[in-house]
Amino acid sequence: KAGVTQTPRYLIKTRGQQVTLSCSPISGHRSVSWYQQTPGQGLQFLFEYFSETQRNKGNFPGRFSGRQFSNSRSEMNVSTLELGDSALYLCASKQLAGSAGELFFGEGSRLTVL
Amino acid sequence: QKEVEQNSGPLSVPEGAIASLNCTYSDRGSQSFFWYRQYSGKSPELIMFIYSNGDKEDGRFTAQLNKASQYVSLLIRDSQPSDSATYLCAVLRAAGNKLTFGGGTRVLVKP
Numbered sequence: 001k002a003g004v005t006q007t008p009r010y011l012i013k014t015r016g017q018q019v020t021l022s023c024s025p026i027s028g029h030r031s032v033s034w035y036q037q038t039p040g041q042g043l044q045f046l047f048e049y050f051s052e053t054q055r056n057k058g059n060f061p062g063r064f065s066g067r068q069f070s071n072s073r074s075e076m077n078v079s080t081l082e083l084g085d086s087a088l089y090l091c092a093s094k095q096l097a098g099s100a101g102e103l104f105f106g107e108g109s110r111l112t113v114l
Numbered sequence: 115q116k117e118v119e120q121n122s123g124p125l126s127v128p129e130g131a132i133a134s135l136n137c138t139y140s141d142r143g144s145q146s147f148f149w150y151r152q153y154s155g156k157s158p159e160l161i162m163f164i165y166s167n168g169d170k171e172d173g174r175f176t177a178q179l180n181k182a183s184q185y186v187s188l189l190i191r192d193s194q195p196s197d198s199a200t201y202l203c204a205v206l207r208a209a210g211n212k213l214t215f216g217g218g219t220r221v222l223v224k225p
Contacts, residue, residue: 033212033213035215042215042216042217042218043158043202043215045212045213045214048212056211056212058212090157090158101146101148101163101206101213102148102160102163103148103160103204103213104160105157105158105159106157107156107157108157
């Protein structure tokens, strides 16, 4: 079974630009979560989508947004990029039925903002 | 107080010894507890989860949960250099809720 796939793996942007990251979950997983990981703050929850609906949201400004499509693929968007947005963005999927809630992570998209 | 707390380390362990990692959490309503391993430059991978008080063993790994004291621990027996990584504790409050991670403990296993 293929794992969680994230694209692009690496990208460089400049301040003020916007970026879109994509995530394809494990087949059969309908929940997709996004996390931001930085050396100083660790793994911080951004949001979770299930059945095309945002189910949970972390404490990030409105510049961070996401969506989920009917095939469970998800995208997140960051507008008006700031230097502090440089991070590894991780997508994770999980089954809900019969699951303890464990997440399976993709390899991440490493964003550098110059 | 952080929701999930871990000692950042590094925890230095000689090869073959037992590595003991601890994690405390603040929400008494937490139900499921997870340990993830993250190698440098890689994404977290699930080692094991536990949701009942007591011990749960999987190979060289043992997770221990004490809900009354609000802590969960991970023991790595016969530590190997390949176990050198950051270990992340994560807590799920309820079904459908978000998984909250601790800051991670860096483990160094020295040959």
